[in-house]
Amino acid sequence: MTIEDLINRLKKHCSYAVLAAKKFNAKRFYLQTNLCKKDILEFEDFENTPIERAVSLKNLINQKAIELIKKDSDLVLDQIDPEVLINIDLINDKVVVRHSNIYIYVRYLKKTREYAQHVWACPSCKGKGCKKCNYTKEKYPSIESAFKEIFVKEFGASDCILHASGREDVDVMTLGNGRPAVIEIVNPTKTTPDLELIAQKIKQNYPLEILQPKIVKKFWIEAICNSHFDKKYYAIVSSKTKELTKNDFELLKNSCPILLKQRTPLRVLKRRTDMIRERYILDLKLEKIEDKKLHLIIYAQAGTYIKEFISGDGGRTHPSVSSILKTECNCEELTLIDVNDFFVNTLKS
Ligand SMILES: [Zn+2]
Known part of the structure; x- marks a missing residue:
């Protein structure tokens, strides 16, 4: 394989790559080339070439390919944020052009x-x-x-x-x-x-x-x-043994902000490390009382296990609604109603 042969094949692949990239309406490209070891060894005769004249075949081919692609299109090389990835495979004589994710x-x-x-x-x-x-x-x-x-x-x-x-x-x-x-x-x-x-x-x-x-x-x-976005939940809280009242809510409200020590809940223990996390319940509001159940709005720090804040998870979360009200409570229904994601507005798209 002579260098002329390689360049000729490269020309064919580059014009295909340009056409394919145009279909994507892309401006920025990234290039990869695969070369045959035998060609590299034949070409890079470093032993018999003075070092100042030695050339890496890979560099030569890459430079030539970039030059050919740029000549035929408006594409610019962008290694960091390319829109299309061009792979010219001179071993199997094929070219793949794909759009970045x-x-x-x-x-x-x-x-x-x-x-x-x-x-x-x-x-x-x-x-x-x-x-x-x-x-x-x-x-x-x-x-x-x-x-x-x-x-x-x-x-x-x-x-x-x-x-x-x-x-x-x-x-x-x-x-x-x-x-x-x-x-x-x-x-x-x-x-x-x-x-x-x-x-x-x-x-x-x-x-x-x-x-x-x-x-x-x-x-x-x-x-x-x-x-770590703080979150706002709607939770329906019931007790197995008593009717929950406005007084119960007041008791909870007066404890806010509540610093929880949450040991990894039993129900996720298989998948997560067993450890104690400290999380804040920032505030509570009473939406209504219905069927002896509290409908609460819960403002919680990111990463709080809300169901366990309510039940206490057999003492693994402390304090909890159960421990504060001194009755076994249960979260009957939970809905995430707001995510405080204002920081997203600061990210550049
Ligand atoms: Zn199945």
Whole structure:
């Protein structure tokens, strides 16, 4: 293989790459090349070449490819934030041009107490599909699967991953301004679907909604997932042994802010480290009393286990509504109604 042969093949691949990148309407590209070891060894005869004249074949080919691509297009090289990834494989003589993953910031609503956040494989078939799960492969329907269904199709993508700020239990609804999340579209082949239309499709087909979807940079995943947003909940609290009254609420209210010591709840102990976390219940409001139950608005610090704040989890969370009211209490229904995510406004999209 002579260098001329290599360059000729490179020319063919580069003009294809330019055409493919144009289809994506892309401006910024990243380049990778694969070369045959034999060609490299033949070309890079370092032993018999004075060092100042020695050239790396890889560098030479990369420079030539970049030059060819730029000559035929408006594309600019961007190693950090490229829109298209061009791979020229001179070993197998092929070129692959793919769009970088796309990241969409949303705040989602979950208007059901029957959906899990992430795919939860059916325990009977371990996600292979069986009668028990009605061949859905999942123990519960999930937000992630629903998004996958819509986004993969609309973007002609190979996959879709949900990165959310915290999570809710299957039986907890998320309403209000929704939970912040980033949806990662893997290997999109269409890059300009109408996000509002996608939002409509989700609303029509699932007990879910996405609010104000917008395309953002990759770093948002970390910013959103590692953020600690304080939250506001609506909880229905009952006692097994007594009628709850306004006095009970006053007792709770007067204890605010309540510093909790929360040992990892029994129900999640299998998946999480057993440790004690300190969290604040910042404030409480009484919405109403109905059927001897308190309907509370709870303002809690990020990462508070609300059900356990109410029950006490057999003493693992202290103090708790149970310990303050000296009666065994239970959270009958929980809904996330507001996420304090003002910091999101400071992120650059
Ligand atoms: Zn199954």
